Amino acid sequence: MTQDESRSETGRESREAAAERAAIAVRPEEFQRHASGTREKVFELKGVEVLYGGVSAVKDITLDVHRNDVTALIGPSGCGKSTLLRCLNRMNDLIPTAEVKGELLYHGENLYGPTVDPVQARKLIGMVFQKPNPFPKSIYDNVAFGPRILGEKDDLDAKVEHALRGAALWEEVKDRLEDNAFGLSGGQQQRLCIARCIAVQPDTILMDEPCSALDPISTGKIEDLMIELKEEFSIVIVTHNMQQAARVSDRTAFLMVELDADEENRWGRLVEYDETEKIFTNPSDRRTEDYVSGKVG
């Protein structure tokens, strides 16, 4: 940028001032993006540890998940990212030996408090799994399943349509709602599972490797859908596909495996948690840099 060698010291200063102004003021898209993700916290994790049969799977996880953000959890296999995700809607309760320690707040309330009904929590915090898992029922019945169970049977047609539209599937299935869901393609089945999830009006959607069983086009559709869904919901996604985290998420948490001194026990630990752009352009921790650039992992 120093075209003119005779540029004065003050000239350089004003250039730096310009750089600062540019960093602060001239990134409206960036500001809009973060304005859409409010700073309101959906989850606050403080020193969370998850153990299976008394053995730690992840330790010392402290992070906040913000509303209307897509938050990605990335890291190598066995780093505990799925375990961590499953804590967020008490899915680990279904495993008898699992135990969650530390503080895990959901909208400021202890998610593991004695008065919390796990079923109610899972209604508010829905989950989409790696492999599409529609019920062996019609497309309509899959989406209507949740509202029916919850006794919300008024305007069921409208609710189903709304959920299918929300999952960007309506146009493709509106003329065959009574067909069996297994007749859909893998990508459509996954969007059906997302529709089933949003039909019960959750506020957060957890996604565990939602695209790893899908082809690139279906993956692209789900990723676009995530960006649309975050207007209304908060999304936490586990992915082993770093580029997917980079493409869709606002914030990224990088976890890695840690070993004890005699290398007998291993557990996952949070290395870095920051805005996705920061993680992928200028991470603070060397280990994050090595992982996102594919040098380790």
Add this chain to the structure above:
Amino acid sequence: MVEETRVYYQEELEKLEASGLGGLDLVSSSLDRTLEAVEHQDVELAQLVIADDDRIDGRYLEVHQSLIALLAMQSPVATDLRLISALLHVLKNVERMGDQCVNICKLIPLTGNQPPADEEMVRLILTMGKQARTLISQAKRAFEERDVAMAQDLVRQDDVVDNLNRECFALALEIGDDVDKREWAMTMLLAARAIERIGDNSVDIGEQVAFVVTGLFKEFEDASHPDA
């Protein structure tokens, strides 16, 4: 029917292209004011152009940072990758052209508050400046429309600027023995040279247009091997 995916990424890329090429509009307006300052020996206007160059630098930094983020986060390939590479070059050219306007404006106080020593030389420089402005607009349009023929035509347009620059040089040689007059002429030659560089930068943008469209980078004119 082919459904489009990754629409947000595409929109972001389009926005960045518009914003980067919009830098050329900033340069055009900077050049307009620079020429006005030259014509009227307007030191205050020249100062304004110098101060306003921060806006061009700000645009450079803003778009550059966003392009780097897009590279890191969206893994662009094929035409998108070429477009981003080309935009990074174009940004550099935009920033350089802005600096050339600043260079000219810094010369204006040096020419003193006297009327110009040679009206003909001022006229030549203003004509050069207008031609350079045409090149900037044409480079922008060629990029927007991915029009290689229009981009290649920039070489012809730039020849006009180069010829005017040589005429300026010839005039300066004949300006006479008066020391003040010679100093003035030397200063004006530097201004002419800065405009000549703006023309070259526009041609560079044209080369980037050809790269985006064809995937091959080739200099339209090789200054070090003019006969090749």
